[in-house]
Amino acid sequence: MNNMPAEHKPVLAELIGAELKPKSDAVVVDATLGFAGHSSIFAQSLGPDGVLVGFDVDPKCLEASRQILSNLPCKVLLIRRNFSEIADSLRENGIEAADLIFADLGVCSGQLADTERGLSFQQDMKLDMRLDDRLEMTAADIINNMDEKGLADLIFKFGQERASRRIARSIVQYRKSARIKTTTVLVDVICRALGCNPNARRSRIHPATKTFQALRIAVNNELDNLEKFLEAIPLLLRKDGRAAVISFHSLEDRLVKNNFRLNKTAGVYDIITKKPIIASRQEMFDNPRSRSAKLRIAVKI
Ligand SMILES: C[S@@+](CC[C@H](N)C(=O)[O-])C[C@H]1O[C@@H](n2cnc3c(N)ncnc32)[C@H](O)[C@@H]1O
Structure with missing residues (x-):
């Protein structure tokens, strides 16, 4: 039985809607589907040739998101799998490359209340x-x-x-x-x-x-999973495809920052966010969860 309140305010939503707006035929991977808050924003831009892939390990999130994301013009694929296995999972589902790979780490408000x-x-x-x-x-x-x-x-x-x-x-x-x-x-x-x-x-x-x-x-096993996920992303992104990760504490943010820097040095990424993007004072006031959010974006070159 799903006794989890299906509530979650996506952080940095406005900014993400503007900065990460996909083209209508894009392949978008939301590695942390949750209650499809960010996925719903991406889906607004996707047309019949677009694909939205959502990963989550929590079956209750997948069940709630399946309803939230029904009736979209784009193809929707929701997968119960750890994002550390993103490469195998996309390949098994016939997806060779993505235009956006996004993660909003940690837990949803609904999971905290569950x-x-x-x-x-x-x-x-x-x-x-x-x-x-x-x-x-x-x-x-x-x-x-x-x-x-x-x-x-x-x-x-x-x-x-x-x-x-x-x-x-x-x-x-x-x-x-x-x-x-x-x-x-x-x-x-x-x-x-x-x-x-x-x-x-x-x-x-x-x-x-x-x-x-x-x-x-x-x-x-959150930090090991995040490392595996970050290592897999460059091989899955198309040229000009973007990797975007929101972290909530310094251990996560350090992994993201170091991975993006290493890939920049290797000539794989350009880093879009020289400093991480954080929430506005108003958002921090409206949604306390956003206070520690840090968004980093890189683009594959
Ligand atoms: C902060 S919530 C995402 C909220 C979502 N962006 C939204 O707006 O509704 C993070 C979600 O990622 C899932 N998650 C955490 N670690 C994961 C992992 N390693 N693989 C797949 N899903 C994971 C959690 O179960 C949770 O639902």
């Missing part, structure tokens, strides 16, 4: 965090089985959390009496380690933000 996903530190949920339920390891598996040093290193590396050792110690301490099965218990354990009250928020950033980010990255 009680089955276990991604939110603001609601009580079973600790899971898999975007793709075919994956075997959940966040609860990591939290309850990894040793203290492994946990501390993971929280530091993927969450950039300076208090990672204290948090890991607190997790291992709690585990001596009970398993950590829910997001609320994990938030309490983190707050205990940091000496803060989960309900008394002093800073804009919730104390569990970095640990939750680290776990989500680890569960979904």
Whole structure:
């Protein structure tokens, strides 16, 4: 059953509509379909000779997008597959080259609110965090089985959390009496380690933000998948085709920036965005998720 609220405001939508407007016969690949927010914008320009390919690992997103994208003049192909396998998948579907390959990384607002996903530190949920339920390891598996040093290193590396050792110690301490099965218990354990009250928020950033980010990255193997995706793009783009990626934290953005620079040095890309494009103050106010969004665009030469 799809209990996920089908809600998501696409970030940088206006700008993307203007900067990445495809020709009517273009092949557009949206590697992170979500609720088809950006795909719907691209689809407005695609005619009967155009193709829109959407990837997502979450079947609920694909189901919702299938309805949103019905009745379009262009051909629509929605694929449940990890974008790290984009090259194989496009080939298997008879698509040789694309004019635009786009990704809006991370998770949708609807996924954060989905009680089955276990991604939110603001609601009580079973600790899971898999975007793709075919994956075997959940966040609860990591939290309850990894040793203290492994946990501390993971929280530091993927969450950039300076208090990672204290948090890991607190997790291992709690585990001596009970398993950590829910997001609320994990938030309490983190707050205990940091000496803060989960309900008394002093800073804009919730104390569990970095640990939750680290776990989500680890569960979904996000950085390895992004690297594979970025490496595949140049071989899939036509000449003058564009690669556009929106990232939401510095670990992702660094991978995108370095990949684009390497391809520029190799004479494969021109970089359109010397500095990443960020949201306007108004958009940041209207859609808090846009505050950390960074869009980088490269063109194949
Ligand atoms: C931020 S949302 C995209 C929202 C979309 N741009 C929109 O406007 O509706 C990111 C989506 O990418 C999916 N996703 C994340 N990592 C993925 C991966 N490695 N392969 C395929 N889909 C992925 C998530 O399940 C999620 O639906």
